[in-house]
Amino acid sequence: xxxxxxxxxxxxxxxxxxxxxxxxxxxxxxxxxxxxxxxxxxxxxxxxxxxxxxxxxxxxxxxxxxxxxxxxxxxxxxxxxxxxxxxxxxxxxxxxxxxxxxxxxxxxxxxxxxxxxxxxxxxxxxxxxxxxxxxxxxxxxxxxxxxxxxxxxxxxxxxxxxxxxxxxxxxxxxx
Ligand SMILES: Cc1cc2nc3c(=O)[nH]c(=O)nc-3n(C[C@H](O)[C@H](O)[C@H](O)COP(=O)(O)O)c2cc1C
Numbered sequence: 001x002x003x004x005x006x007x008x009x010x011x012x013x014x015x016x017x018x019x020x021x022x023x024x025x026x027x028x029x030x031x032x033x034x035x036x037x038x039x040x041x042x043x044x045x046x047x048x049x050x051x052x053x054x055x056x057x058x059x060x061x062x063x064x065x066x067x068x069x070x071x072x073x074x075x076x077x078x079x080x081x082x083x084x085x086x087x088x089x090x091x092x093x094x095x096x097x098x099x100x101x102x103x104x105x106x107x108x109x110x111x112x113x114x115x116x117x118x119x120x121x122x123x124x125x126x127x128x129x130x131x132x133x134x135x136x137x138x139x140x141x142x143x144x145x146x147x148x149x150x151x152x153x154x155x156x157x158x159x160x161x162x163x164x165x166x167x168x169x170x171x172x173x174x175x
Contacts, residue, residue, distance in 0.1 A: 029063070033087065
């Protein structure tokens with residue numbers, strides 16, 4: 001059985017809703033990151049400054065060591081075209097414990113692809129899968145089919161035994 005850990009940071013609840021559906025029918029472990037100093041005043045400005053400067057604010061992660069899992073799925077928002085800073089903190093803190101990673105970014109509409117690139121830079125290896133959803137897709141429910149297909153693909157990527165034999169990839173190469 002695949003061991004998949006879903007780690008979510010969600011400030012306004014969109015990513016958290018997405019994670020709930022992602023994990024509903026799967027036997028996956030789900031943990032939410034909290035900020036050590038919750039944002040009260042100047043919220044948007046703080047988020048923006050941290051993103052622009054690529055800061056790593058202190059976080060609280062009360063979950064298992066990611067090294068115990070075959071795959072870690074990160075769910076996080078985009079802030080100013082970048083990965084939200086608390087998720088940056090998580091990835092940097094657990095850099096050596098994350099073996100394989102997938103990235104799901106939630107956003108208003110722009111910059112989502114930068115999250116996977118940034119995670120890849122920090123870990124020095126590319127995510128096995130990455131995708132983006134807009135807050136509107138999550139709000140109106142249209143995200144569900146694509147998210148469920150992603151969940152199935154993530155599980156298959158971990159559970160598939162062995163390697164695909166060459167003839168499956170190319171009849172010529174099987175000789
Ligand atoms: C400070 C800040 C900056 C943001 N910058 C972007 C952005 O560059 N591109 C974008 O598409 N959405 C941006 N958004 C919108 C969020 O990514 C979007 O609302 C997301 O769904 C929030 O996820 P959450 O509800 O899980 O926190 C920004 C939101 C905030 C608060």
